Amino acid sequence: MSLKVLEVSSLTVRFDGRVALDRVSLEITTPEVFCIVGPNGAGKTTLLRTILGLVKPTRGHVRVLGHDPFKEPEKVRRMIGYVPQRASLNLEIPILVKDVVLMGRVPKRGIGVFSRKDYEVAKEALELVGLIDFWNEPFKHLSGGQQQRVLLARALSTEPEILMLDEPFAGVDSLSKALIMNTLRDMVKQGVTVMLVSHEINDVLEIADEVMLLNRRVLAMGRPKEVLKFYLSIAKVTFKGD
């Protein structure tokens, strides 16, 4: 039996008595683009954070390439390249694009200065997202889409087995969106599993191999067209109900 990339089983998370995730299960067996779609407060980011071992579940278990993120958190987190929401960044800090991309090498490097290999990997990652000319530019001078691509380059420079992206298309222009999608597709071809979160189903239809509709519990999961059909049917019911 081959090793599953990700296994989430009956995951329940409660914050202060409020249910954030209710018996969520999913399985990824081969590298693909897996998208989690849901409204604000649906538990999408909580699911990612639980898989990373940052949020402890009330019930259920998670396995990332066979490892338990709560027993081996460092090991699991170093297999995952994480792209956070841009809103969580501190843009007040004076920082250049190269500094941001090199951060992806920090967990691998440990104490000490970056090696030549770290610089090479970081430059390759920035090249992949088409921003190598911006190596020495201040990060905050870039557009939202460019910043998102730099964050993707940072995640790529960790040489991950799984890429996790939290709302990567929020406030991103169409060109950057297309470039991000192309890069993600290339990564899947190279054997990397991509897991991305979005509150907008239309943003992920083009790229997704599988879509999960989440609103604290799993509403639907499957091929994008099937999930879209379901999504439209519930939207219709909601609309009629209104």
Place this chain on the structure above:
Amino acid sequence: MIPPFLIRAMIASVITSITTAILGVYVVSRNLSSAGAALAHTALAGAILGHLIGMDPYLGALLMNLALSIMIANLSLSNARESEAVIGLLFGFSTALAVTLVSLVKEYTVVAWTYLIGDVLGVTLSDILFLGSVSIITINVIILCYKEFKFITFDTDGARAMGLNVSLYHILMITLVALVTTICMRTVGSILTTVLLVAPAATARKITHSFERTIGLSIIVSLLSSLLGIYTSIQLNLTTSGVIGLMASLSYFITSYFVAKLKYCKKCRLLVPGKSSQDLPLKVKDTD
């Protein structure tokens, strides 16, 4: 010939300026200025308590500061939303404690004044050794954790998700602030410590977008403020720490005024005189 007390004052100023300038960049970038102010006032309370119980005042300040730094670090990690309010409360508490304790001291005015505004012209060789040791420890920790400190400052969530021990680095950084605010008390006093910790870094951040250059410029601003402060205060017979604090604060206000008239130079990665980029026609880069 330069009198020995002045040489010692200059050495002490150089040591404190470099250390506060480097650490200040993280303090300003992580919005830890109020934590720095709270720690500076705790150092004052600790020093007076040390004086009252017959302990070395600086050791008292250090112990009390370390205790509060761990408290601040834990509070900001466990409840980020309330941490600012709680730090403000601790600031008030430590000041109130210092004011209450100082009234118990017989040599009331002299003791309070020494810790409040420092006495850089009165530093001894042993003071310099103490300052130097703490500075070497602080700068070495910053060099060792440089990448990690920068990462958690820019993106705490991302750093945690990528496997960095964010709590450890956060506690370490606050502990360094506690150490540095203690050593600053000897030179500029507890009241002006915050100025030396914040003003040079805030000034430097206005004229460059590179982290390394911010540190470099912060050191230059801090050194100039301290050395010019000592010179001016002696010439005009004014309180040295006050003049140092004024110099550092003025550097920020003057830079803030002129920064609007500067433009970003890609080659030197600094803001240089010229037409502001905001006045130039919008140029869209071809890659985006």
